[in-house]
Amino acid sequence: MKDILDTEERKELPDNVFGLPGRREYPMPDASHVRAAEAYFRYCPEELKPELARNILRFAEKYGIEIKSPVILQFAKE
Known part of the structure; x- marks a missing residue:
């Protein structure tokens, strides 16, 4: 997959691959x-x-990435 999704590619994605699926x-x-x-x-x-x-x-x-951001890690606990 390329770095930038065009409108059609984005529309084809299922809701479950979004960080905020409802939006x-x-x-x-x-x-x-x-x-x-x-x-x-x-x-x-x-x-x-x-x-x-x-x-x-x-x-x-899922993709083997380590997130080190203390802000993200803190919000994930909420």
Whole structure:
């Protein structure tokens, strides 16, 4: 999968590959997109950060990525 998804590719993704599936935001179909979600985590609305953090960690484990961000790790505990 390429680093940037066009509109059609994004529409084809199932809800369960998004960090916020209810809003279909933060797609993570591969390792590079997990890194992108980690980088853009700060732009997530405060009330949704715990859900996104948990999903980032779940996808990171799936793709063998170590997340070291203390902010993400802290929100994942909430």
